Amino acid sequence: MSGNPVLYDHPGPRARVRNAVLTVVFGALILAVLYWIYRKFDEKGQFAAVLWEPFLKGATWNNFIIPGIEGTLKAAATAMVFALAFGLIFSVGRLSDHRWISVPAGIVVEFFRAVPLLLMIFFISYGVPFLIQSSVPPFWSVVIGLTLYNGSVLAEAFRAGVHAVPKGQSEAAYAVGMRKSLVMQHILVPQAARAMLPVIISQLVVLLKDTALGYIVSYPELLQLGVNVLSANFGNVVQAAIVVAAIYIVVNFGLTSLASWIERRSKRRGTKTQPVGPLVDGGAGA
Amino acid sequence: MRMTRVAATAAAAVLALTMAACGSDDGSGTGTGTGSGTGSGNTATGVVGKAASGSLKIGVKADQPGLGLQTGTAYEGFDIEMAKIIAKGLGMQESGIQYVTTVSANREPYIQQGTVDLVIATYTINDERKTKVNFAGPYFMAGQDLLVPAASTITAPEQLAGKKVCSVTGSTPAKRIQENYKDAQLQLFDSYSKCITALAGNQVDAVTTDDIILAGYASQSQYAGKFKVVGKPFSEEPYGIGLKKDDKASCDKINEILKAAATDGSYKAAWDKTLGASGKAAPELDVSKLTNCA
Amino acid sequence: MPVFSDPANFDMYVSGFMWILKMTGVSAVLALVLGVLLAAMRVSPVPVLRWFGAAWVNIFRNTPLTLIVFFCYFGLYATLSVSLSDDIDLNNFWLGVVGLSVYTAAFVCEALRSGINTVPAGQAEAARAIGLTFAQTLRIVVLPQAGRAVIAPLGSVLIALCKNTTIVGTIGLLEASNIMKQLINDNGDQVILIFLVFAGTFAAVLIPVGYLFGWLANRLAVKR
Numbered sequence: 001m002s003g004n005p006v007l008y009d010h011p012g013p014r015a016r017v018r019n020a021v022l023t024v025v026f027g028a029l030i031l032a033v034l035y036w037i038y039r040k041f042d043e044k045g046q047f048a049a050v051l052w053e054p055f056l057k058g059a060t061w062n063n064f065i066i067p068g069i070e071g072t073l074k075a076a077a078t079a080m081v082f083a084l085a086f087g088l089i090f091s092v093g094r095l096s097d098h099r100w101i102s103v104p105a106g107i108v109v110e111f112f113r114a115v116p117l118l119l120m121i122f123f124i125s126y127g128v129p130f131l132i133q134s135s136v137p138p139f140w141s142v143v144i145g146l147t148l149y150n151g152s153v154l155a156e157a158f159r160a161g162v163h164a165v166p167k168g169q170s171e172a173a174y175a176v177g178m179r180k181s182l183v184m185q186h187i188l189v190p191q192a193a194r195a196m197l198p199v200i201i202s203q204l205v206v207l208l209k210d211t212a213l214g215y216i217v218s219y220p221e222l223l224q225l226g227v228n229v230l231s232a233n234f235g236n237v238v239q240a241a242i243v244v245a246a247i248y249i250v251v252n253f254g255l256t257s258l259a260s261w262i263e264r265r266s267k268r269r270g271t272k273t274q275p276v277g278p279l280v281d282g283g284a285g286a
Numbered sequence: 287m288r289m290t291r292v293a294a295t296a297a298a299a300v301l302a303l304t305m306a307a308c309g310s311d312d313g314s315g316t317g318t319g320t321g322s323g324t325g326s327g328n329t330a331t332g333v334v335g336k337a338a339s340g341s342l343k344i345g346v347k348a349d350q351p352g353l354g355l356q357t358g359t360a361y362e363g364f365d366i367e368m369a370k371i372i373a374k375g376l377g378m379q380e381s382g383i384q385y386v387t388t389v390s391a392n393r394e395p396y397i398q399q400g401t402v403d404l405v406i407a408t409y410t411i412n413d414e415r416k417t418k419v420n421f422a423g424p425y426f427m428a429g430q431d432l433l434v435p436a437a438s439t440i441t442a443p444e445q446l447a448g449k450k451v452c453s454v455t456g457s458t459p460a461k462r463i464q465e466n467y468k469d470a471q472l473q474l475f476d477s478y479s480k481c482i483t484a485l486a487g488n489q490v491d492a493v494t495t496d497d498i499i500l501a502g503y504a505s506q507s508q509y510a511g512k513f514k515v516v517g518k519p520f521s522e523e524p525y526g527i528g529l530k531k532d533d534k535a536s537c538d539k540i541n542e543i544l545k546a547a548a549t550d551g552s553y554k555a556a557w558d559k560t561l562g563a564s565g566k567a568a569p570e571l572d573v574s575k576l577t578n579c580a
Numbered sequence: 581m582p583v584f585s586d587p588a589n590f591d592m593y594v595s596g597f598m599w600i601l602k603m604t605g606v607s608a609v610l611a612l613v614l615g616v617l618l619a620a621m622r623v624s625p626v627p628v629l630r631w632f633g634a635a636w637v638n639i640f641r642n643t644p645l646t647l648i649v650f651f652c653y654f655g656l657y658a659t660l661s662v663s664l665s666d667d668i669d670l671n672n673f674w675l676g677v678v679g680l681s682v683y684t685a686a687f688v689c690e691a692l693r694s695g696i697n698t699v700p701a702g703q704a705e706a707a708r709a710i711g712l713t714f715a716q717t718l719r720i721v722v723l724p725q726a727g728r729a730v731i732a733p734l735g736s737v738l739i740a741l742c743k744n745t746t747i748v749g750t751i752g753l754l755e756a757s758n759i760m761k762q763l764i765n766d767n768g769d770q771v772i773l774i775f776l777v778f779a780g781t782f783a784a785v786l787i788p789v790g791y792l793f794g795w796l797a798n799r800l801a802v803k804r
Contacts, residue, residue, distance in 0.1 A: 006704045007722065008625045008714040015625070023628045030632065040660045044487065050508065063358025114786040115779040116743035118757050123779070126391060126764060127771040135392075135399035205642070212644035216476070218348070218389045223646060228477050229356050232349035235508035237483045238654050245647050252642035391765065450668055455749070455758055456765050471668040474752035480654075487658040 051236040055243055060230065068225035069247065075139060075221060076208045079146035083207060084200075086151025091158035092184060105155075112152040117210055121145035125217040138219035142211060150207045157199045161192030194266065201259035205252045212248075222247065333403050333529055333536035337376035344369045345388035345402035345528075349477055352502025352561045353408055361385045363502070365406045367556030368425055372404070372527070375543030390457060394418045397528050405528035408499060410458065411577065420533060421526035421577050422540035425553075426569065429519025430459050431497035433485065433504060436514050440492055443520050446470035449491040452481035459495045462521060478503065486512065496523050498561065505564035526577065537579035545573045583763060583770050584777065596759035597781060603677055603745040603755070608738055610681035615688025620718055622693055633689065640686040645747050649679040653751045669753065676748030684741045691733040695726035728800045735793025739786050756781075 011019060041047060054060045093105030112120075125141040136144075165188050173183045193200070215224035226244040231237035336342055346365050347354035353363040370380050386402050393409060396402045397419045408428070411421045432451075434440045440449070447469035453460035455474045463472055473490050475481055481493045482503050493500065497519050504513045527540055547553040548571035557568035584590050621633035640648065652675040656662045664674035699722050707717040746757035754762075760778045764771050 006701045007623055007708075007717055009708055011625060019626050022626045026626070026632070027628050030628075037660065044659050046659055059358065110787050110790070111779075111783050114739070114743075114783040114790070116746045116757065116782060118746045118749075119760060119775065119779055119782070122757070122761065122764075123771075123775040126395065127775050129395050129399055130771055133399070135395055135401040137401070209642070209644045212646050215646075217392070218387050220387065223644065225356075227647075227650075228479065229348050231483075232351060232355055232477070232479045233357060235479070235482070235486075235506055237479055238659070241647055241650055241654070245643050245651070248644055248647070249639060249642045253638055256638070256642065391761070394768075455752070456761050472752075473668055473672075474754075474758070476750055483654065484658065487654075489653075489658050 046238055051234070051239045054230070054234045054236065055239070060234075064225045064230040064233075065222070065243070065247070067220065068222035068244075071214070071219065071221040071225065072208070072211045075142045075146070075211045075214060075219065076204075079143045079150065079207055079211075080204055082143065082147040083151040083154055083203075086147055087154025087158055088189070090151065090155035091162065092189075094155065094159055095162060095184075097180070109152045109155045112148045113156070115149075117145055117149050118213055118216065120149060121213055121217060138214065138217040141217045142214040142219050142221075145213075146207055146210055150203055150210070153203055153206075154200060157196050157203065158189070158192055161196035161199075162188045164195055165191045197266065198259045198263040201255060201262065205255045205259075208252060208255065209248065332533035334376060334539055336403055337373065337378045337382075340378055341382045341384065342373060342376075342378065342404060343384045343386055343402045345386050345393060345396050345405040345407055347389075347407045348387040349479060350408065350499055350502055351506050352564065353499060354406075356387065362560070364426075364498075364556060364560040365408065367560055368527070369404070369406050371547050371552050371556060372406075372540055372543055375546065376539070390454075393528060397530060400530075403529065408496060409526055409528050410496075410523040411526035415528075418531065419528045420531050420537050420579060421528055422537045422579065423526035423544060423577065424524030424575060425527065425544055425571060426498065426525040427572070427575075428496035428498045428523040428525055430462060430494060430521040430523065431500055431519045432516040433482075433493040433500040433513050434491065434516060435485065435488070436512055438491065438514075441516055442518060443467050443470075443494075446492065450489070451492045451494055452484055452490040453494050454478060454481070457495065458523075459521075463494060482509070482513075498525075501561060501564040501566060505561070524575070534579050537577070541576045541579065544571065544576065547571065548573050583767050583774055589763060592754075592759045592763070593756075593777070596754060596756035599673065599748075599753055599755040600742065600745045603673065603680060603748060604738075604742040607677050607680040607684060607741055607745070610677065611684035611688050611737075611741065614681060614685035615692060616723070618685055618689035619692035619696065620723075622689065623696060623718070625714055636682075637686045637689055640683050641690070643683075645679065645683050645744055646750055648683050649676060649747055649751055652676065652679040672748070672751050672753045675751065676745070676753055680741060680744060680748070683744070684737060687737045687740070688734065691730045691737060692723075692726055694733075695730035696722055698729045699725045725802050728802050731800055732793055732797040735790060735797070738793075739790060742786060742789075743782065 009015070045051075090105050090109050093101050094109060096102045096105070121141050124136055124144050125138065129135045162184075169187050169191065170183050173187045178186070211221050212223040214221040215228060218224060220229075222244055226247075227237065227240045231240045234240075333342065346361055346363075346369065348356035348361070350363065354361060354365040355363050366385070369383055369385075373380055373383050386396070388396055388402070388405060388407050390407075393405045393407060394415060397405055405419075409415075409421075410428070411424055415421070432440060432443065432446075440446065443463075444467070446463075446467050448471070450471045450473055451463060451467075452473040452475065453463060455476055460472060460474060463470055473481070473484065475484070478493070478495060478499065481490065484490045485493050486509065493503075497515055497517070500515045503509065504515055529536055529540075544553075547556075553571050554568040562568065584593060618633045618636055621629040622637075624630060653672070656678065657664075657671070657675055663671060664678075665671040703721055703725065704717055707721040712720065746755060749755050749758040756778055760774060763774050767774065
């Protein structure tokens with residue numbers, strides 16, 4: 001029902017007038033607020049050229065922002081691979097018929113879903129070294145934290161996906177004599193993965209955003225380099241944050257658009273898998 | 287057919303991601319450190335030994351103007367100049383120094399676990415830290431002070447009652463305010479640059495930490511003339527150079543280098559080049575206060 | 581439990597989680613209200629409202645919460661001079677609540693919108709056929725069914741919100757994560773214990789909440 005012409009009648013003359021009035025009033029309101037924000041920023045000198053100038057210089061981008069983006073993407077990409085693997089392993093584990101596998105897998109997944117990522121990364125960086133008598137580099141603190149959390153969320157998504165595959169599919173597979181591992185591998189997981197693809201991608205957006213927590217262990221990602229270190233050089237923390245936020249929005253919007261494109265595409269092709277109710281994770285973290 | 291296409295896409299995606307993951311490698315503390323140094327960090331191969339082999343990993347701050355500031359691929363500031371003096375004294379090239387960004391909370395672990403060989407990062411010598419690491423120095427006597435707007439009437443921490451004062455989460459200066467000046471309202475951020483921004487916007491009345499750090503911020507060109515350091519330190523923060531607890535030989539050697547630097551003008555040159563911009567004259571390096579590296 | 585037997589530390593632990601609870605409670609209500617309004621905007625007949633809802637979701641959902649909370653302090657408070665309390669802690673608390681609410685509302689809106697999609701078109705058509713207006717259709721027929729369909733996702737959103745409150749620590753509120761850091765700084769020898777207590781508290785509260793929402797979702801599901 002996207003676009004939802006179903007929810008209201010085709011506008012008649014009166015409704016058209018009413019919509020036009022609402023458009024004008026609401027539009028004016030938004031513009032007024034935006035203008036107020038603009039005026040206030042101007043009053044406080046936030047548009048002063050000296051604060052924005054650094055962003056016109058190539059060196060600023062080469063020294064801070066681009067290395068920051070690289071750091072963010074490197075951590076996100078590594079964590080995505082690990083999180084997908086973690087999610088796959090633990091979803092299958094949780095679906096296992098053996099209780100000695102399914103119960104521990106369930107506990108792990110539930111625990112890591114419930115602990116704030118901020119605490120997790122902090123602990124990996126400052127607590128785990130006491131356990132293993134060796135320091136954990138910031139990069140791995142971030143990647144491991146992201147993997148444990150997002151992997152657990154993905155495990156639940158995969159599990160929901162497997163449950164959404166029509167029963168007939170697995171029954172038919174058992175009927176032709178496949179073992180459970182084969183049924184999983186060849187029938188359930190591929191269909192579940194496809195049904196859950198939009199959920200998986202939106203979780204990857206969450207993961208990408210969460211790399212921003214890397215700054216608490218001084219991992220050089222976009223927030224750390226582009227806001228904290230950059231503004232220590234130029235004294236323009238608000239401006240730096242605006243630029244960095246814009247970069248995050250563009251990158252994540254791209255990923256989100258990819259997710260909805262895939263969703264539309266799979267709908268059009270009419271996969272037999274039932275749409276798995278609206279399963280959104282709350283977009284945790286950072 | 288459909289299935290294979292999905293599988294192929296997935297495989298391609300994973301491949302691309304893996305390649306991206308392996309593609310770049312700037313060693314800023316990410317992949318390094320775990321393996322080396324942990325087992326063999328004894329006196330024989332301590333800092334002196336590593337310097338002899340031509341490379342040292344030195345932990346420094348990345349976001350403190352005038353002291354340790356990352357300016358892209360390079361670092362600059364007084365701590366960085368000290369690092370260069372020590373490297374030179376140990377007979378190695380400046381280019382052999384690998385700077386590693388540290389934050390206050392990970393300085394001891396980084397030394398203990400060998401992620402870095404030395405820490406020169408506004409590192410106050412105190413008894414609690416001495417139980418974990420060894421200190422050479424002090425190479426500078428800092429003290430907690432206040433940074434206030436140029437027109438402010440605040441001249442001492444006692445006048446902070448009811449005022450908003452900003453510092454960094456979990457830092458010693460923040461704790462001192464919490465304990466000794468309970469009437470002050472404490473605003474905490476995760477970096478001093480945010481405190482300075484809040485001070486510039488009048489959201490807080492003062493920023494507190496070591497005077498030398500405050501001087502570094504105050505001397506930045508964007509803030510020229512806007513702030514003043516009160517100039518009455520209410521604590522003693524002797525800055526030391528941290529290294530492994532059992533590396534007494536290197537610690538003694540670094541103290542020797544500091545002694546030489548105090549008289550041959552290189553210490554003054556380091557100051558003039560960096561914090562001299564704050565208008566403060568170079569301090570004397572008081573060699574009588576150097577630690578005994580016990 | 582040597583750390584927590586010190587009453588001062590125990591009080592810190594309690595006060596840290598009290599902030600978490602208060603922020604979760606207030607932000608949950610605000611985010612729900614805002615989210616419902618945004619969802620209504622996104623399906624409304626007025627293009628400007630639809631556009632506004634979409635812009636809101638795309639901006640806030642795609643920005644790290646750390647930055648949103650940062651903007652609440654340095655944008656809303658510092659630059660726009662919106663002061664929410666004279667007390668420094670309460671002010672930061674409310675600024676944090678604003679950040680959490682606008683961020684979480686984007687997720688509530690998207691959850692509700694996907695819920696609206698699960699309501700069969702015939703329901704809305706029937707509502708229009710008996711002469712209900714858009715607002716009435718939404719309020720009386722569509723949203724109650726959509727809401728019941730998205731109880732589980734809303735539960736996830738609530739749980740994420742609760743965990744996200746730790747991020748307000750970045751503007752200085754002494755909530756659980758900051759308290760944990762402080763305790764770890766002061767008691768370096770008991771890092772593991774301190775982490776397990778803090779993480780365990782979150783898990784002990786949030787895992788049952790997760791199951792509760794699962795159970796509710798099943799119970800209240802619209803049977804078709």
